[in-house]
Amino acid sequence: MTDHLPDSTRIGRTALTVANLEESIEFYRDVVGLVVRANSETAATLGTETEPLLELRRDADATPRNRSQAGLFHNAFEVASRAALGAALERIRDRWTLNGASDHYVSEALYLDDPDGNGVEIYCDRPQSAWPRRDDGTVRIGTIPLDLEGVAAESDGAATVPDGTTVGHVHLETTSLEAAREFYVNTLGFEVQTELDRALFVSAGGYHHHLGVNTWAGRSQPRPVDGRGLAWFELLVPSAAALETIHDRLVATDVSVTDRENGFETTDPDGVTVRVGIA
Template sequence: MDSAFAEIYIRDRRTSDRDPRMTRTPLVPDAARIGRTALTVADLEATAAFYRDVVGLSVLAETETTATLGVDGTALLVLRRDDDAPPRTDDRAGLFHNAFRVPSRAALGATLERIRDRSELSGASDHYVSEALYLADPEGNGVEVYADRPRAEWPRTEDGKIGIGTVSLDLDDLVSASDGAAAAPPGTTVGHVHLEATSLSASRAFYADTLGLQVQTESPSALFLAAGDYHHHLGVNVWNGRSRPADGRGVAWFEFLVPDEATLTTVRRGLAAADASVTEREAGFEVEDPSGIAVRFRAE
């Protein structure tokens, strides 16, 4: 970051060291959230059926090569068939999982019933801030479906950050809370996206230092970052030693939604000042992160 933007960041950071009341305004504001996520797939029909019948999304639009799924008319997932895209190899960066957040424990219990009936559960955890179910789609892409605990119950660390942990989840208790719904209810969103990166330090420089996401929880091999005071909108890990940029099937892009066009313009200018290559896309723009994963920005 040897740009004018970096100079502003360094100056503001030094100022904040002298006066903790003065801090740099992040490019991605506190009100931002994850919008849609997109996958490149080989078997469009089977993958769309999985997200419809197991995750509980509705098919909002489809062609021979694409399918858009969501809830209550809001698009959350875009699937694109590409017969020429090679399978993702073990050394490629990419998606760890897309995480769909349902608005209640009853909805999460219903999801567990659908998973048991039509798919296979690969994991389940209580993360203190949420309860989560894990599985994979027919193409091997990781999927999490989770429900947040009430925000007042989220644990805090001594420095005020949100504490995320992992303990076992009582599945019998969860399924007893099910409302039996056959589909995800209104209020379902993509709560966060979790990536497998080639470099944790480079990912931190891009997502935290440049975009201004707040690191909520970290370890030597993973970061969990958020816009504002959410537990995390983005997870990044290097657990599996991915050494090459993302390519082929798997994550095509994911997006941050910002509140308005003025904010979108601010983010675009800040990234350009940080020497990021910005590509215009529908109603917004796109940049690549250090692992070659496309990140889009769009106004609500």
């Protein structure tokens, strides 16, 4: 096992390539509740009033993802209260279709798809002191039905997510759980928190998961570079020293790294781009 990522490592922004930019903006603004921070004919940035969380890039010629290709399972937006989760449920019921809702012991979560079929999770964490843990300290994640009416009853009626909302985690569909483990755990430095049937949940600092990977759909092809869906996601570390350590660790294991102005980017075994920068 290589060195672990710093405890304060977190997910930053994610970026999606979409077919219809206006349709996607309307969904993430009116249903998810993100604020439009910047908008042009070809791109938009959404998030909270203080933090960018999502980049949208229009490419009408991008190929749709097919059933055999790896890529995004869902982007997960973490809101800070059950009241905000209840407001999200109200918006979904009023304007969209709810695909699922689960109590994961550590969090309460709502699931839906965006106009391009990208999965979206909106969730609220329970206090970490209430998270069930195994004897080795790792988090035990489960799935039971969510009390939807209880969540709805606590809604604050807000049209937008509050400041403090983050991309709590990203969940990917991979072609190989073993290859994903080698890259994200043994090389990049995440720690395994939970293993389920054909799924792996990893994090930094004991969080329940910053990243999930699964093979539930039996994907067999890498993510197409020019396809719709997840273009990249951002991993933020606390310091330049941490950034350099991760960079050197990747290079030492012959993983290709491309320097960027504020960090670097690399790709996982399925062709998903990971941008690593300083928080």
